[in-house]
Amino acid sequence: MISSCISDKSCIPLGTGRIEDYVEETVPTYTDPMFRAHFRMTRSSFEKLLLLIGPEISLTKTVSLERRTLACIWYLGNTETFRSVADRFGVSKGTLHLYLSKFTEVMQRHQILKNLISWPISDVEYTQISEKFSERAGFPNVVGALDGTYIPISGPTTFRDSYICRKGFPAMHLQAVCDSSLRFLDVFCGYPGSVHDSRVFRNSLLHDALQNLPGKYHLLGDSAYPLSNMLLTPFRDNGHLTSEQKKFNAAHSSTRVDIERSFGLLKGKLRKLKFLDMRKVEAIPGVVVTCCVLHNFILMNESFDEDMVEFERDENVNESGSETSEISERSAENLSGIEKRQEIMNLLG
Incomplete structure (x- = not known):
């Protein structure tokens, strides 16, 4: 009015x-x-x-x-x-x-950060998170959904090309893991938009932390990431997937979608992330991480009204790229991931 x-x-x-x-x-x-x-x-x-x-x-x-x-x-x-x-x-x-x-x-100080964005460390936490994830499609032992999203920026005058993402605009990469309540468990920001998801993942602390993840648990990621025992990706659709593989992919997608919803909520509430016009590129990661901390703070302190933010697939969520090849899926390092994925496919079938 x-x-x-x-x-x-x-x-x-x-x-x-x-x-x-x-x-x-x-x-x-x-x-x-x-x-x-x-x-x-x-x-x-x-x-x-x-x-x-x-x-x-x-x-x-x-x-x-x-x-x-x-x-x-x-x-x-x-x-x-x-x-x-x-x-x-x-x-x-x-x-x-x-x-x-x-x-x-x-x-971003430790005393605040540790209470608002924290990685699960106990069997009780792993069990609680995985049980909530499994309610949607029956996918077992998931302790987080992983993905990356682009944060559009004005871009620096030097090395500008390195910030141009595959969608053609300057951006900074935000990698995050969330649980089924859309709360972030881990965030990592700072790489230019031209860097591929899998490379960001390999160079993040999360990659090393997952080495200590109990064997039966795993994250879910899209096909931009390397398949492993700790990180399960969908079967690549070559046009000849079996019905069991399609069912696995459907369960994987409907479970992993929470990270897309989480990014949608983050950018819907904290709209500055739709475009950060900041001259000091080095200050951008701190602003992005602060928004992620606020995102968790809000979720932890008030009931979530889903009507308040219209959930759409985040337009800037990174899609799979060419850097992750079929060869990497067949490497010895990822054989355990192939075996685990097959076991879960049989379980879901």
Whole structure:
């Protein structure tokens, strides 16, 4: 309605100058649904976030933790420019940069990160995660769905070609593993968009960590990744798949789809990830990881309303490429993966 837009300072057109007392006068008038729509979480969750990060941030007498945090979340949750967000919160662009730099640094500190993005380490955790995954299609012993997605960026002026992804735009690669509740268990960001999924995986800490995964458990990944005992990929469709192989692939796909839904929710809530226009490329991974931490924080602190975000297949989710060859699937290193995949195919059949 026109009347509600006029009375709501969040609807003020861009480029109209600084908004006076937005945090002090306007934000308190927001209803709970309005607050959640603007700041991507409920008031209750926001208050918990302040309690979480408060001890980690040194404050000045003139700037409240609430203002700093609201400004950062607004920036990450919308597609507005730095100038527009700075004007909304009554600060300069330089000050907003400082706010965001500190916020992302704090959100990645070990004390916070270990409670929000953590890899399962106990048999109890493995069992709980795998049982939830198996509810959908009966696929056994899955402890995570793995994939990569492109984070569109403006791109650097130097070495720009290395950031051009296969879809033709500059991007940074985000690799992630999620559970069936769409919560991230592991995230890894920083490689240019031109780098293939399998190479990013091989150079991530996750690759080494999986060496310690109990033998019966595994991740699910698409055919861009190398098949192994720890990472099961679908049968390659050469046009001659058996009915059992097709059934395996269908169960694999319907189970692994949670990582696509997780990326969809991440970019739906924290819309800045649809395009990060940041000059300092080295600062981008920190912003992306911070968004992943916020994603988990929100999921862990409030009931999930699936109607709030329209789940579509993430347009930038990486598809399989040519780097992973049939030869790699036949290598001795992956024989155990071939055997495990065959066993599960027989079980599902």
